[in-house]
Amino acid sequence: MSTASSRLTPMVQPVDGEGEFPSTGIEPPERRRFLRPGTLTPFALLTPALIALVVITGWPLLQLLIMSFQEYGRAQVFGAPPEFVGLENYIxxxxxxxxxxxxxxxxAFAAVCVVATMVLGVLIALLMNRLGKVMRTVVSVGLLLSWAMPPLSATIVWGWIFDPQxxxxxxxxxxxxxxxxxxxxxxxEPLSFFFVAAIIIVWGAxxxxxxxxFAGLTQVPDEVLEAAQLDGAGGTKRFFLVVVPYIKSILVxxxxLQIIWDLRVFTQIYALQSxxxxxxxxxxxxxxxxRVSLGSGDFGVGGAISVIVVLLLAAVSIFYVRQTVKEDSL
Incomplete structure (x- = not known):
């Protein structure tokens, strides 16, 4: 009986009060998992990209942040030392x-552009899902041509279309x-100006x-759509009750992304103003x-505005990152 009980005794002793394993020669599972061969490989592969990201993006952002707390004008551009003014630029x-x-x-302008882009984009994607191969190819080529056109070139062409004379x-x-x-x-006129700008931005987005x-629509099972149709669901109900749940993450x-891009739009607005x-x-x-930075030469105030915009876009980006991580964890 004692021999059987000794065989059933676990070889790994429970963790003591200090949170460490007793000296049994067995390492904690977390440590064994971390020290497995190849565990550090992802970090090693990401290191060059992280270094490039810090150099290309992190350093300019740090310089922008420092500049936003300084009085930095044309004199400083030509070598004069900047003066630290604290939160004066932000105030x-x-x-x-x-x-x-x-x-x-x-x-407001970004909201209009995002709504118009999403509605028209989803409708065209649904149309492409119903077209044959030939017409789908024709529509795809047309969309690729508009997507490939540089924003400045597209704005100039649209400017000719809306030319007064x-x-x-x-x-x-x-x-x-x-x-x-x-x-x-x-x-x-400001209203018609933004109407033209919205057409250009939506057309390109x-x-x-x-x-x-459309890529998400191809992943919706045909069997589910057919079952919903047999149950009496019309096209609108099938879209909102069947299709949307499947592509919800893509739509979000x-x-x-459209909100982030439309909030920081520059080329189309500046070209139309010109x-x-x-x-x-x-x-x-x-x-x-x-215009604040280069027009008036007040780079400190321009830096403060840029930091505020970065914080605004970061708030939107955080939600985007959370959604991406949530989808990857499913």
């Missing part, structure tokens, strides 16, 4: 009515529909949404930072 910005106007304008849009509205749009200045959502991630828009009434955050 000036947060108490400036123009900054809050630009911020509100940028958020020679633009094709005014000509069509006047001669074909009999509307009074002869010489209409689309870019001189739709292909990314379409291809991403794409929406967050063509004929009023900068004071149409500035967004990206253009406003550029």
């Amino acid at each position: 000036d910005i947060l108490t400036d009515a123009e900054f809050w106007g630009v911020l509100g304008r940028s958020v 020679y633009g094709v849009l005014n000509n069509i509205l006047t001669n074909w529909f009999g509307l009074d749009f002869a010489g209409h200045p689309w870019l001189l 739709i292909p990314f949404v379409v291809f991403t959502v 991630i794409v929406t967050i 063509i004929g828009g009023l900068a004071e009434q149409t500035n967004t955050l990206g253009v406003y930072i550029y």
Whole structure:
């Protein structure tokens, strides 16, 4: 009986009160797992990318943060020592009515662009899912052409379309529909200016949404859709009750990316202002930072605005990262 009981006695003793294993010659499971061959390989592979990320992104961000606490103008650019002013730049910005106007304008403009991009992108993706191979290829090529066009080139082309004297849009509205749009200045009014800018931005952003959502639609099982149809669910119910749950993670991630990109839009707004828009009434955050920094030469205030924008985008990015990690853990 004693021999049998001794055989059943566990060889590993329980952990003592200090949280360490007694001297049995057996290492803790966590330590054995960490010391297994190949455990450090992922960290070694990530090290070059992390170093490049710190050098390319981290160092400029650190310099931007330091500059935001200094009085840094044209004199400092030519060698004069900067003066530390603490939170003065941030106080000036947060108490400036123009900054809050630009911020509100940028958020509202980004919201309109994101909603329009997501709605049109999802609709086109659903259309591509129903098309045959030939028409799907034609639509894909058209989307790739618009996606591949540089933002500046696209803005110049759209600027010609909306040109007051020679633009094709005014000509069509006047001669074909009999509307009074002869010489209409689309870019001189803030509302119509942002209407043109929204068309350009949405036109360039739709292909990314379409291809991403279409890839998600191909993963929805046909058997589930057929079962829902047999149960009497129409097209709208099948989309919201069957398709959306399958591609919810894709829709969330794409929406967050669109918010980040549209909040920091620069090229389209600046190019349209150069063509004929009023900068004071149409500035967004990206253009406003550029004009404050290079226009007035106040790089310290421009740095403070940039840090505020970075914090705003970081708040959105944190949600994006959490969603990505959550999906990877499932």
